[in-house]
Amino acid sequence: MTSRPGEPSSSPMASSPPPPPSSSLSPPQIPMKLHEINRLKLLNSLREHLSLSSRPHQGFVFLQGGEEQTRHCTDHTELFRQESYFAYLFGVREPGFYGAIDVATGDSILFAPRLSEDYAVWLGEIKPLSFFKERYMVTFVFYTDEIPKVLHDRFQGSGRPLLFLLHGLNTDSNKFSKPADFEVLTSILFSCPELSVEGIEKFKTDMSILHPIITECRVLKSDMELALIQFANDISSEAHVEVMRKTRVGMKEYQLESMFLHHTYMYGGCRHCSYTCICATGDHGSVLHYGHAAAPNDRTLEDGDMALLDMGAEYHFYGSDITCSFPVNGKFTSDQCLVYNAVVGAHDAVISSIRPGVSWVDMHKLAEKFILESLKKGGILFGEVDDMMVERLGAVFMPHGLGHFLGIDTHDPGGYLKGAKRPLESGLSALRTSRELQEGMVITVEPGCYFIDALLNPAMQSSNTSKFLNCEEIVRFKGFGGVRIESDVHITANGCVNMTKVPRETWEIEAVMAGQSWPLKNEQPCSENGVEG
């Protein structure tokens, strides 16, 4: 043993036990069965689609997983996160995989990269194929350089094997998903003289059928998917409360981000977030996607600021997306109350109205209307709310959509079915979906009310809208920023479940910020959430 010179430390720290964990949660087991269920769901939908057009149940769903990326010309490796469709079907955390599902037999096949001997020294044990077969619960595992041969050998139809490739529009990014890369496969074939190069040309490919079907599978969540989204919500809710409790005037915005990231990773095992944290205070609250590299959460919190914190952790690919707004000094002013209660009221009204069959566009309008009514009651707006709705005044205060699907992507795909048109009206055009709600969907409810010069100034100058605006009052809100309240809800047969568990009423927030535990022990009904406070 090593010598330890000097007397034993008499510091009070020395013998004190480690502090108790600051969380009641711990990361759940990763349920790989979930992906088997996802594959089965896709297989059933695809077979049904093929039957409808009297086509044989033959061919392979064929996807390429993500590749690890380095930063520009350097060897700096970015932390890899799997491509979302591949994650949905296979749950594979490693880069460089391909995957197939045999439409005829239902067999699932993973193709793993063949790693060099060096890998064992630098990156870790080279796992046998059986390891991946067991971990990912697939029927077979081969190496990626065996893809053409395996698919040819296993194809049960006549002629060239048919590959269903992923190609379709993401309606949030306006980008197309990239079908599995055949150039790579061709180069593999060239390096395998025992396989004929013509092999690859002997595949038939279909680029239209798979994308809408798998996307629709992703829209409706299974119980196992819901459980992961619930865990991501639980740990993120807890982290939001932790941040709220520790926020102090004089801190930097990024310190709130750091506390959130630490809590969700330390106690939830969440290495990734669903998106870059938005930690906006003061005027920054009016920047909807604040927090990126050009606006990096670096302001100092000032007394009297509102904070708008939009942060959500991801666990085994499934995410959460939660926004809390609160005064950084722990006490709402009457103006803050006015705006906050307008938004929380809209949030609650929407959640009370959500059920299968309801149109998301109607929910958006419901939120807008509640906010406009509240601002009118608060003396900020004049006139008839119905007239304001006609002039789309709501979009001045809430220029974003009410919410979006949530799952493996924060903006989960499927918001617009093929051929569906985006609404054209101001505000509604920003909606990430215009669909009717269905049981099994998970969607964010995130009304907001912001004071954005770039929108308020034109509205004050337009004859259509200026008549509604009480400019003398509005001027007081210059620099206010904004309030957003965002929860993740799961649509059930009769309504919805709010998966997000954070203080929402102003008095709950004030109690938690004053040090009370959450959930509050003596929970009391809100006596009155009116703007008079």
Place this chain on the structure above:
Amino acid sequence: MTSRPGEPSSSPMASSPPPPPSSSLSPPQIPMKLHEINRLKLLNSLREHLSLSSRPHQGFVFLQGGEEQTRHCTDHTELFRQESYFAYLFGVREPGFYGAIDVATGDSILFAPRLSEDYAVWLGEIKPLSFFKERYMVTFVFYTDEIPKVLHDRFQGSGRPLLFLLHGLNTDSNKFSKPADFEVLTSILFSCPELSVEGIEKFKTDMSILHPIITECRVLKSDMELALIQFANDISSEAHVEVMRKTRVGMKEYQLESMFLHHTYMYGGCRHCSYTCICATGDHGSVLHYGHAAAPNDRTLEDGDMALLDMGAEYHFYGSDITCSFPVNGKFTSDQCLVYNAVVGAHDAVISSIRPGVSWVDMHKLAEKFILESLKKGGILFGEVDDMMVERLGAVFMPHGLGHFLGIDTHDPGGYLKGAKRPLESGLSALRTSRELQEGMVITVEPGCYFIDALLNPAMQSSNTSKFLNCEEIVRFKGFGGVRIESDVHITANGCVNMTKVPRETWEIEAVMAGQSWPLKNEQPCSENGVEG
């Protein structure tokens, strides 16, 4: 004000003040002057080079900054970090910029992207060009769509303006840096009818001169660069100590990562790390680049494990790279001591020998020799160390190079000058530089000793090396993992300065893990760091 029902909380938490900050550090001001100095240094080197070949001091250094990336087809934006050469010259944190330096006048010119009106609502205030001029201390700022016109107008030579573009090999990644993208510029020209499309074809380009010159500028650090690297070292050293102190048997490896990330961001404002944290315990310590997505720091710490934590924060692009190794239960066993002291002795021997003119290959061999001698003293090896050196036995226990340049990249470029050959011998071939040390270099000193089955098994079977190995002793180290000790040193006129300030002696580590403050108050010399412990 809102109502707050119920009596005031009587929880002991309620009125307790926030805990005191856990750091003596705070983020320093960002010194933009640093980049002005970098530009001047490049300009001087480039002009000198041109003079030597009797070429005129004309044309523009022309670089493209990094672009923000989204994940596959989604709208998930990855947190942007500037391309390193662009960061070196301009220090710009926003994506989408180009930059030029006029070789004739020394003027520096930034080109900012012209942002859409939507940007103000979603991403933040659209800054005027004067904002960037002031922030980045450049001579002029224009929009990117003005690049061709500006460069043509300002060119002082005759004929077509010459652009010095960045094109050269990164000897760590074996990738070439990407010269500024002319396709983008061409498409800009097409969209600007007032500029002739031929404009772009009227540039001359040079792809060979710039890269080696700017790379060599980066190799030798200025005082302002050293100060940033020192801060990254200070906050990371403090975070390592924090992690060491809080490590407990039963934790997960990623919890150590989480604590490190939190400390460096919360108290150091470091949003980025220099590289993905390597938090290896037990056998994982023998995986040199553990911690990536396929080996994601997810093991549970067991009593008797060594931890090998390789983690470094980055501040305003400049990084740190620090490894600490310690027993997770806070007490070294005699075997752990043997291996640890072999490595710390090698580390100290190298640092004592470093000075300008010393060959890095010799430093590597010095470390190897110390480790082999220690393993021999500990009864793990037999025979003459000089014979072991001839057979390259050191590479079995330390298969990586002794260290690498450190700066804006963790593996900072310039390790091999053009035409320099990598050593071919086992172990030495992994060196990221074979250069002689010079004043102003910053390099990591990171000897290690690992028990890697993939290397030990062949060594035990080879007649050249098996004679040195005491297999009966070595078998005890199966599953031991490894020890690495890594500090960042700055080469001075007469020696070097160790910028890393963490406990290194076994007794220091044990004292800190037992709760003593760091630096130790009653610092004592190590009575004897011999392997007998």
